């Protein structure tokens with residue numbers, strides 16, 4: 001059994017503390033900030049076996065070295081980022097399986113936001129950590145890869161079972177909602193969801209996790225084949241991937 005605790009860090013980042021109860025194994029996904037993470041780790045478990053990084057950006061690896069120093073943790077990241085992830089010990093490969101105690105995950109390679117971005121898919125638990133690739137109602141900016149790579153990466157995530165829970169790297173949901181409503185204004189499920197999002201925001205509660213199924217119905221970046229969206233962009237005959245690129249460009253200046 002795997003416990004997950006959300007740790008809000010910095011302005012709008014989320015780190016995730018994982019606990020494999022059967023084996024008393026502790027791991028953290030993307031420790032943005034040493035202090036915020038350690039406050040909870042030291043109080044709850046006072047140990048940290050593994051640090052999992054989705055990508056090399058500072059707001060995801062900022063706590064790596066101090067946590068490693070304090071807890072002698074092993075740091076895991078994608079192999080091609082071995083020179084960019086601070087303190088990395090274990091270089092993961094695409095589709096590799098790794099165990100946190102008795103709980104295993106598979107590495108999904110999802111480049112686009114960065115060249116070495118990965119997701120951690122816990123198949124049995126139906127959980128995926130998507131970093132800055134898939135957010136609730138949005139997707140990450142394409143910094144190092146191409147729009148095509150990002151599109152393909154999102155498709156990999158979109159094809160996971162619909163009841164898979166998504167834990168993403170940032171709380172960007174409100175801003176993402178505004179963008180989705182702009183170009184997918186007739187989506188009833190999206191409108192329904194907006195009330196739920198505003199109530200979470202009012203209580204300062206996270207809008208994660210969300211499910212793949214929900215996102216397929218409401219996240220515009222996963223709906224690039226919808227005729228109504230193509231029409232709203234006045235690109236009725238464009239391909240799914242062209243619609244994605246257009247939306248990504250529009251979102252960059254939204």
Ligand code: ZN
Nearest residue numbers: 055057113132
């Ligand atoms: Zn990032």
Ligand code: FE
Nearest residue numbers: 057059132169
């Ligand atoms: Fe980030």
